[in-house]
Amino acid sequence: MTERIAVVGAGIVGLAVARELARTRGAVVTVLEQENQVGAHQTGHNSGVVHAGIYYTPGSLKARLCREGVALLRAYCQEHRLPYEEVGKLVVASTTAERAGLRALAGRARANGVPGLAELDALALREVEPHAVGVAALHSPHTAICDFPAVARSLAREVAELGGSVRLSHPVRAIRERAGKVELIAAMRRFTFDRLVVCAGLGTDRVAAMAGHQGDVRIVPFKGEYYSLGEGARSLVRGLIYPVPDPRYPFLGVHLTRHIDGEVLVGPNAVMDLRALRWPGTWRLAGQHWRTGVRELYGSLVKGAFVRAAQRYVPALTAADLREAEGGVRAQAVARDGRMVDDFVVDVHGPIVLVRNAPSPAATSSLAIAKHIAGIVPALSG
Structure with a gap:
């Protein structure tokens, strides 16, 4: 039947x-x-990024299905003649204090089988992204972009x-x-x-x-806001430039991503949608991460804060280079105790x-x- x-x-x-x-x-x-x-x-x-599996807890469904999914998606795009380009990703430590987080991220990525990883110093990272700055970086050359x-x-x-x-x-x-x-x-x-x-x-x-x-668990919407770089500034970013993520928070911070059509986006932030306040876990989540929430809301209200976040990694960017772009919403499950389900x-x-x-x-x-x-x-x- x-x-x-x-x-x-x-x-x-x-x-x-x-x-x-x-x-x-x-x-x-x-x-x-x-x-x-x-x-x-x-x-x-979304960002259009085909993630290589750098961030996810080894042994988790995310880690396993991401690595399996990359191979399947690459093959699917080739078979159906859809755009798929390995532009590479730099995860940049902008301060010495972030080096430990970068090393931990490199260990996690290797445990997940991410291929071709390289740990770079301040000089070597500029060979990958000439306009980027930082004290160190993790380079994933096979991280890709596609048209989802x-x-x-x-x-x-x-x-x-x-x-x-x-x-x-x-x-x-x-x-x-x-x-x-x-x-x-x-x-x-x-x-x-x-x-x-x-x-x-x-x-x-x-x-x-x-x-x-x-x-x-309940789905809590997080609004993500983006800016795009004007055509004159797009050459400042070759591929994907990301910060070292805060391990306490599932979002990756403001980053710079080249899209398959050549556009370069800056963002997103992650501002909680207030419609989710009826769920007790939302209040507990807000209580646990209120400092991060305030920072994200400030970035939403003040363009200058957004610009400064991007300038940590590409100092040549100016406020005039950033133009408002279409945003998105991320669906994130939150447990009753306020824990984000990772x-x-x-x-x-x-x-x-x-x-x-x-x-x-x-x-x-x-x-x-x-x-x-x-x-x-x-x-x-x-």
Whole structure:
């Protein structure tokens, strides 16, 4: 009997899951998306960086699926003639105090199998990025950039070619389990499926509540604001320049990233969306990280603070070089005790699979996440 599976969410993760289920299990897959295009949210509003696996705890799902996902994504882009360019990344220690963090990051990256790593001094880092400054850096030459929205569109076409469908402007309004099936209403239509996979990003909590599986974490939106460099300043950045991250916080700080179209973005910051204040974990998170929150909010309100953050690594930049660019929103799971959930989290509740947490590097890892999820979606009995 042919399985009928619904996937909620037409971001890059949902579409990759749909393709994998159709390709490997022969399922008839229907993707339900509330927007009128695929990749409308996080997929279409991110840095475009294909992460190599530098930051993630060795042995975690993030570490494993990122490294697996890079290889799958590179091959996918080559097969489908989509842009993919290894521009390289520098993680720069701007002060002597940051050297220890940089060494720890290098050890973590090597444990994750990131290839080609090199630890550079102040002179050597300028051979990679002539306009960058710092006391030391970690160079990942195979960190890449690609066009994630183009990948999403390609995945959607494959879903259709495999006999599935991507139904845009189909917000899910109700879900219930009945006799081992999943019934749902989307766009005022009633559907019945054997299995349901929820990859709803910022909408995960709402869809999980409809299914009766809210759980003990909630998605807290963080707004990320960017500036872009004017054409005259783009030559100051060859590839990707990142700070040494604060290990207490899951965001990477203001960085400079070259995009596949030649644009160079500066950012993002990470400002908590106040709509999440109804969740107790949000207040506890704010209490634990209020200093960081104040700094990020200040950067949001004062362009000069944003400029100074970028000038730590590329001093030649001026305020006139930075122009406001389109921002994005990151969906970050926060536990009731205020702890940010760092790893990918996938729950199974009978015929329903919920992707609870899939922040960066989810786009990089999307094809590997899809394989992982396809392996845990319950098979039909009989």
